[in-house]
Amino acid sequence: MSDLFDSPEAADASKNAPRPLADRLRPSTLKDVIGQEQVLGSESPLGVMLASNSLGSIIFWGPPGVGKTTIARLLADETELEFVQISAIFTGMPELRKVFESAKLRRKNGRGTLLFVDEIHRFNKAQQDGFLPHMEDGTILLVGATTENPSFELNAAVLSRAQVMVLTRLSIEDLGRLMARAERELGYELPLDESARDALLEMADGDGRALLNLIEQVAAWKTDVPLDSKALAQRLMRRAAVYDKGGDEHYNLISALHKSVRGSDPDAALYWFARMLKGGEDPRYLARRITRMAVEDIGLADPAAQAHCLHAWQVYERLGSPEGELALAQAVTYLALAPKSNAGYAGYKKAMAAAAKTGSEPPPKHILNAPTSLMEEQGYGAGYAYDHDAEDGFSGQNYFPETMDRPSLYEPVERGFERELKKRQEYFAKLRAKRQNG
Structure with a gap:
């Protein structure tokens, strides 16, 4: 086998082999570069x-x-x-x-x-x-x-x-200019109608080298009748979209999906969801991320959103691919159309910051248990008001460290179920003020 490829005949054949189109069209100056x-x-x-x-x-x-x-x-x-x-x-x-x-x-x-x-x-x-x-x-x-x-x-x-x-992906216009340059080099137009020409440019997916490789394949066909997009698709495999599950494209697309959900655009959310699946993303990763979206961006504005995601995740685990992806797609759609609130998420972050700032401040003694006589002597549990015995089932006591000013951490929005929670919060705030001033 090696003798055959090392022979003078093989060397002559190699010399006579046509140069690839990408090499023949390589620009000679920076001004010739397309895009x-x-x-x-x-x-x-x-x-x-x-x-x-x-x-x-x-x-x-x-x-x-x-x-x-x-x-x-x-x-x-x-x-x-x-x-x-x-x-x-x-x-x-x-x-x-x-x-x-x-x-x-x-x-x-x-x-x-x-x-x-x-x-x-x-x-x-x-x-x-x-x-x-x-x-x-x-x-x-x-x-x-x-x-x-x-x-x-x-x-x-x-x-x-x-x-x-x-450097960015070549635009459809850039690819069109590259196709025209390739046809001038070949000396004839490709046997494609307008729909097929557009389809060929889309198949390249912004990659100039991929387009030239596709053009070489088309140029090798012998046909007297221009092919339409359907005939082209039958003869050519569409180029797989670039998607590195561990690279930038992975993070770019999950960001696009998350922000489309947050922006209440179900069409865009479904599109990016499909792009990730087409790229080979693990549906379980997507299930985990959309559940996180329900917690972060919808929260208590629609408590059912989180449950909907967990249920869709479970359906996927039971059905597997490809049927299970439909449940995840429905969850994505639900999230995009759900009322949005990050009040719970923001409240959690404020609480973490407050906890870091106050360090080891103890709870007020009146809400501590006193299982020993020594602790009782120290005032543990003294003055605790049992809320169920209080009027309206609410004592209005302080539950923060005694040296700490009361913060406002959870601030519900006027959307979805949080509208009801906001009413409850305001109700208890008025009662608290009444008890403390009374």
């Missing part, structure tokens, strides 16, 4: 750096297929730096030392080095520290690429020496 105006525009930080000849180290943060590697390569061309590319996945400290030594030698000969590190977040903290002296003395100009949030994945020391620039 990312927020980074490449003349008034952008990178544009200002280039105009003032003050290019510094950069971290490109963005999803796959949006041009991180291409832009880094073009930056090296425009600044006449040697472009060196490594991947954190395949590079260890021995290889890094060789890269740095080569860069030092190159610098002595009057040429700088732009070191492009793909997946830079894969390097551990110690490896990241290894870049610092070479960044500081000018041996390298570091350009890192990451799909993960640099704030969490990169050393503070590296971040302080590099500017983070965010």
